[in-house]
Amino acid sequence: MAADQANNRKQPPTGSGLDQPVTEGSPMPMAELETGTHIIRYVNPAFCLLAGKTKEKLIGSDFTDLTAAGEDFLSLFRWVCRTGKSGTHTGTAHSASNPLYWSYAMWPVFAADHRTLGIAIQVIETTSFHQDATAMNQALLLGSVRQHELTEVAELLATKLQSEIVARKNTEAALIRSEKLASVGRMAAVLAHEINNPLAAVMGIVYLMQNTDNLSASVAENLERADGELKRIAHITRQTLGFYRESLHLAAFYVAPLLDSVLDLLKSRIQSRSAIVEKQCDAELQMMAMQGEVRQVISNLLLNSLDSIDSAGRVVLRASISTSPTDRSQRVRITVSDNGQGIGESVLSQIFEAFFTTKGAIGNGLGLWVSKQIVDKHGGFIQVRTATVGPQLGTTFSVILPMDATRPERIGESPGSDHHIEEEQ
Amino acid sequence: MNRNGINPKIRDLAQKLLSLESPAKNLSDANIFAALMVSEKLRRPLSTLAGTAGFRSLLMRALTLAKREAPGLDGVQVKEDGSLEGLNGEETEAGTVLIAHLVGLLETFIGEPLTLRLLNEIWPKLSGVDTNSEGKESI
Numbered sequence: 001m002a003a004d005q006a007n008n009r010k011q012p013p014t015g016s017g018l019d020q021p022v023t024e025g026s027p028m029p030m031a032e033l034e035t036g037t038h039i040i041r042y043v044n045p046a047f048c049l050l051a052g053k054t055k056e057k058l059i060g061s062d063f064t065d066l067t068a069a070g071e072d073f074l075s076l077f078r079w080v081c082r083t084g085k086s087g088t089h090t091g092t093a094h095s096a097s098n099p100l101y102w103s104y105a106m107w108p109v110f111a112a113d114h115r116t117l118g119i120a121i122q123v124i125e126t127t128s129f130h131q132d133a134t135a136m137n138q139a140l141l142l143g144s145v146r147q148h149e150l151t152e153v154a155e156l157l158a159t160k161l162q163s164e165i166v167a168r169k170n171t172e173a174a175l176i177r178s179e180k181l182a183s184v185g186r187m188a189a190v191l192a193h194e195i196n197n198p199l200a201a202v203m204g205i206v207y208l209m210q211n212t213d214n215l216s217a218s219v220a221e222n223l224e225r226a227d228g229e230l231k232r233i234a235h236i237t238r239q240t241l242g243f244y245r246e247s248l249h250l251a252a253f254y255v256a257p258l259l260d261s262v263l264d265l266l267k268s269r270i271q272s273r274s275a276i277v278e279k280q281c282d283a284e285l286q287m288m289a290m291q292g293e294v295r296q297v298i299s300n301l302l303l304n305s306l307d308s309i310d311s312a313g314r315v316v317l318r319a320s321i322s323t324s325p326t327d328r329s330q331r332v333r334i335t336v337s338d339n340g341q342g343i344g345e346s347v348l349s350q351i352f353e354a355f356f357t358t359k360g361a362i363g364n365g366l367g368l369w370v371s372k373q374i375v376d377k378h379g380g381f382i383q384v385r386t387a388t389v390g391p392q393l394g395t396t397f398s399v400i401l402p403m404d405a406t407r408p409e410r411i412g413e414s415p416g417s418d419h420h421i422e423e424e425q
Numbered sequence: 426m427n428r429n430g431i432n433p434k435i436r437d438l439a440q441k442l443l444s445l446e447s448p449a450k451n452l453s454d455a456n457i458f459a460a461l462m463v464s465e466k467l468r469r470p471l472s473t474l475a476g477t478a479g480f481r482s483l484l485m486r487a488l489t490l491a492k493r494e495a496p497g498l499d500g501v502q503v504k505e506d507g508s509l510e511g512l513n514g515e516e517t518e519a520g521t522v523l524i525a526h527l528v529g530l531l532e533t534f535i536g537e538p539l540t541l542r543l544l545n546e547i548w549p550k551l552s553g554v555d556t557n558s559e560g561k562e563s564i
């Protein structure tokens with residue numbers, strides 16, 4: 001056998017066991033190998049075509065030198081040699097990016113005396129893909145995956161954008177709302193201002209009529225009623241923009257008498273609440289401001305304090321000089337301090353908004369808003385300290401104004417905030 | 426899209442494929458092992474059809490999507506030739522999630538009929554598998 005093999009390696013195909021008239025014309029690539037050595041002994045033209053080599057080149061060469069034959073091939077080959085059975089296999093020819101797959105059948109070729117002549121191989125099928133088609137599919141698939149990723153990114157961005165739009169719309173709505181409220185507040189103040197003049201005139205007329213001689217009882221009673229209603233109107237306008245007459249110019253004045261005038265004005269209110277109101281103020285303290293407006297602010301704060309207390313209510317009204325920690329300029333600090341119910345956290349952030357009130361129909365929510373406008377105009381600021389529980393229960397509003405409002409630089413303690421809210425619980 | 430989870434039909438399909446590749450023994454990482462087999466069996470025909478790079482990008486995308494749902498896949502990577510690396514662990518769901526995304530992407534890209542034809546060619550027994558019994562076991 002060894003001699004046979006040595007011979008065949010150099011000789012043209014003579015010893016093939018395959019029926020050559022059949023195999024030569026077959027479109028299926030076929031080859032016959034020596035048992036043991038897998039040296040090619042015969043190939044048909046179809047095989048040459050597949051391998052891309054001539055018959056002369058192929059015959060006598062080792063089949064495993066062809067790229068397609070790997071470890072899988074060898075084990076099948078050995079198995080066929082050993083068992084004499086036939087087998088099939090699907091193998092890969094690894095060529096860089098486009099692998100070629102091929103299936104083949106392998107069986108022993110026997111001589112008449114049952115001696116094994118060789119091993120026949122027939123290639124059943126090759127995946128003869130055009131490289132172009134594969135490359136195109138690959139490009140399409142890569143593109144699809146990329147598109148898939150991009151779609152996701154786009155969707156993510158769209159969602160983000162959506163929520164940003166919503167957030168922006170909300171802010172915008174809040175802005176519009178507060179701006180609307182502010183302008184309505186301004187209008188109310190202007191109206192009150194306009195009403196005050198004719199109102200004062202009508203009240204004067206009623207007063208004159210009340211003091212006419214020989215009034216019938218019913219006329220006197222009606223005039224009394226008219227006077228009562230007019231006073232109600234006056235009270236309402238005072239709450240928004242009272243004392244307008246004095247508010248038109250800056251003047252120097254003593255603070256203590258101003259506090260007295262407020263206490264006097266609200267005397268009946270203080271009595272009806274049976275509140276204890278204490279005044280602490282240096283008699284010599286003077287300031288330069290719009291007197292009527294400052295009185296308006298103090299009156300608004302005092303009214304709120306009176307609203308917040310019940311029995312054993314106590315309100316302290318205090319005015320004193322203070323010095324700016326930043327520029328050493330002189331200021332007047334006016335505080336209105338009560339031991340009332342205090343202001344809850346959620347309410348606190350809104351108290352300076354126009355029309356914000358927790359008092360239902362009896363409140364108008366303009367007192368603090370107007371006060372803040374006035375203090376702003378004077379270049380001052382308002383501080384709030386409040387507690388709804390504990391020994392410090394109650395609220396202190398402090399109004400800090402420049403001692404001389406003719407120098408209207410703002411005196412806010414921290415830039416960008418014109419009122420300060422401090423809370424103690 | 427897939428971000429909001431896998432559609433149940435595709436999940437079922439993935440479960441079927443895994444059940445066909447489940448090792449006979451009840452291993453703790455059977456799900457992962459089966460996923461590896463499924464991916465490997467898909468690799469050959471898909472690489473032939475669409476190139477190694479094509480299959481690889483498909484698998485990498487599926488892995489990216491699956492990692493968000495199955496932290497157990499964190500160490501897993503796709504090698505240059507499109508095979509999976511670092512797939513181990515005992516998380517029962519990870520394999521299913523990965524294969525579901527792989528099949529899901531295929532459906533998205535080449536459509537359901539072609540996907541099913543491809544799967545049926547690789548797993549001729551696919552159409553006869555009862556998912557429910559398998560599903561209960563591993564979910």
Ligand SMILES: Nc1ncnc2c1ncn2[C@@H]1O[C@H](COP(=O)(O)OP(=O)(O)O)[C@@H](O)[C@H]1O
Nearest residue numbers: 304305308351357358363364365366367368395
């Ligand atoms: N001293 C205070 N104690 C408790 N709550 C107060 C005090 N001052 C103001 N508030 C709260 O601030 C809100 C707004 O006050 P304000 O603008 O004067 O309007 P109004 O007094 O008409 O309600 C009040 O409704 C109240 O809830």
Ligand SMILES: [Mg+2]
Nearest residue numbers: 303304367368
């Ligand atoms: Mg008020």
